[in-house]
Amino acid sequence: MARRSSEVAAIIHIEIPSPLRSYTGGESRVRVAVPLLAPEAPPTLGGVLAALDNLYHGMRFRIVDEQGRIRPHIRIFVGRAVARDLRTLVPSGETVMIVAALSGG
Amino acid sequence: MPTRPASARNVTLLVATRKGLWTLASDAARRTFKLAGPHFLGHVVHHALRDPRDGKTLLVAARTGHLGPTIFRSTDRGKTWKEATKPPAFGKSEGRVVDHTFWLAPGHASQPGVWYAGTSPQGLFRSEDGGTTWNGVDGFNRHPQRKAWCGDDKDGTPDGPKLHSILVDPRDASHLYIAMSSGGVFESTDAGDDWAPLNHGVRADFLPQPTPEFGHDPHCVRFSADPHRLYQQNHCGLYRLDRPATTWTDIGGGMPKAVGAIGLPLVAHPRDPDTIWNFPMDGTDVWPRTSPGGRPAVFRSRSAGASWTRHAKGLPRAQAWWTVKRQAMSVDQGDPVGVYFGTTSGEVWASRDEGGSWRAIARYLPEIYAVEAV
Numbered sequence: 001m002a003r004r005s006s007e008v009a010a011i012i013h014i015e016i017p018s019p020l021r022s023y024t025g026g027e028s029r030v031r032v033a034v035p036l037l038a039p040e041a042p043p044t045l046g047g048v049l050a051a052l053d054n055l056y057h058g059m060r061f062r063i064v065d066e067q068g069r070i071r072p073h074i075r076i077f078v079g080r081a082v083a084r085d086l087r088t089l090v091p092s093g094e095t096v097m098i099v100a101a102l103s104g105g
Numbered sequence: 106m107p108t109r110p111a112s113a114r115n116v117t118l119l120v121a122t123r124k125g126l127w128t129l130a131s132d133a134a135r136r137t138f139k140l141a142g143p144h145f146l147g148h149v150v151h152h153a154l155r156d157p158r159d160g161k162t163l164l165v166a167a168r169t170g171h172l173g174p175t176i177f178r179s180t181d182r183g184k185t186w187k188e189a190t191k192p193p194a195f196g197k198s199e200g201r202v203v204d205h206t207f208w209l210a211p212g213h214a215s216q217p218g219v220w221y222a223g224t225s226p227q228g229l230f231r232s233e234d235g236g237t238t239w240n241g242v243d244g245f246n247r248h249p250q251r252k253a254w255c256g257d258d259k260d261g262t263p264d265g266p267k268l269h270s271i272l273v274d275p276r277d278a279s280h281l282y283i284a285m286s287s288g289g290v291f292e293s294t295d296a297g298d299d300w301a302p303l304n305h306g307v308r309a310d311f312l313p314q315p316t317p318e319f320g321h322d323p324h325c326v327r328f329s330a331d332p333h334r335l336y337q338q339n340h341c342g343l344y345r346l347d348r349p350a351t352t353w354t355d356i357g358g359g360m361p362k363a364v365g366a367i368g369l370p371l372v373a374h375p376r377d378p379d380t381i382w383n384f385p386m387d388g389t390d391v392w393p394r395t396s397p398g399g400r401p402a403v404f405r406s407r408s409a410g411a412s413w414t415r416h417a418k419g420l421p422r423a424q425a426w427w428t429v430k431r432q433a434m435s436v437d438q439g440d441p442v443g444v445y446f447g448t449t450s451g452e453v454w455a456s457r458d459e460g461g462s463w464r465a466i467a468r469y470l471p472e473i474y475a476v477e478a479v
Binding site (some may be wrong): 021059062063064065066067068069071100101102 | 170
């Protein structure tokens with residue numbers, strides 16, 4: 001049973017910045033299982049954030065607007081590469097890092 | 106409808122700021138106020154309100170510099186909070202993005218659980234479950250004339266065009282007014298299904314046609330104690346409208362020439378439809394938007410705007426360059442009425458003699474966006 005679920009879901013680690021930890025009970029790193037449509041097709045960032053929102057409802061809208069765009073002062077890295085949109089592929093086992101940028105006082 | 110006076114009554118001020126929410130709770134005499142907070146430290150709180158229908162539900166419109174906008178809700182007078190499961194957001198097909206919720210308004214007394222929200226860029230939203238889920242009011246947001254009325258979202262003011270002053274007629278739940286900093290005042294008589302501009306008589310002297318049908322910049326619109334009468338603080342002066350008339354009357358002429366009739370907030374007496382207060386700001390040349398001459402003062406009219414008197418007792422006499430934003434002035438239900446305002450420099454000032462004299466009841470807060478006496 002455990003083996004089968006590992007075949008149909010990608011496990012993604014997500015680094016949570018401090019402004020969003022009110023959703024995760026203070027956790028700075030969480031893990032989500034993202035269902036795979038096909039074993040050879042990794043999930044998209046959109047799918048990862050949907051899975052994250054299933055666990056921590058409301059978080060996605062704080063970082064992605066209603067038109068599906070990453071908000072202006074949010075950056076999301078997949079591994080070490082900046083993801084420009086939600087179609088970015090996220091291989092199983094990869095780490096997604098959410099960064100929230102502020103300036104001024 | 107005029108409310109019953111309360112000569113001895115505790116007042117709580119909800120103070121929304123650029124960095125969170127504070128409360129100021131008075132004793133029954135309104136002599137001392139106790140500051141509590143912050144709630145939501147670090148959040149930009151544009152507005153916070155208590156539901157007058159149940160006396161315990163609080164709604165807070167918040168975002169942060171980086172995180173998107175949301176609504177927090179408490180049903181136990183602020184002890185615990187939950188986030189809206191579906192905050193105001195435009196539909197996918199609209200292609201627009203809510204930057205922040207700017208104005209909250211409870212619905213009609215006969216419709217418990219109904220709330221309205223005005224956003225920036227300008228959109229109107231409605232909740233029917235006490236603020237947990239929100240849907241766009243399509244009759245406005247998707248109105249075929251909306252873009253003609255308001256321009257594009259990029260055409261607004263630097264901080265974003267605001268939909269504000271959502272007024273629900275206490276005599277008729279289907280009769281609504283809204284005001285927009287890019288567009289003017291609009292009215293609906295069918296619960297928001299359709300809208301019509303209501304700006305006759307109001308100047309828009311920054312436009313090629315200075316008396317257009319729409320395109321105005323109202324800063325704040327309030328019901329008087331008599332809902333037949335509306336008052337408006339506009340980018341181009343002060344106005345009164347006595348319905349069913351549809352032409353606003355200019356009531357800024359009685360303001361001193363050196364001060365002018367431009368400001369952001371305006372509040373009305375809860376029982377006397379002739380009494381209002383405004384807080385003028387400098388709207389000359391590049392629009393400093395400070396207290397005129399660095400000498401802050403509240404102006405009161407007891408004659409429906411025919412004449413105004415300056416009230417500055419207790420306020421700084423010089424070199425005070427703050428101003429008061431459109432939601433940052435409020436009145437309580439007391440007798441005499443308590444009047445309150447919060448400043449861009451983080452001070453809260455109170456008068457318990459209907460504006461005659463003032464004292465600071467809080468200092469050193471962040472920039473204040475809204476003050477509501479509840």
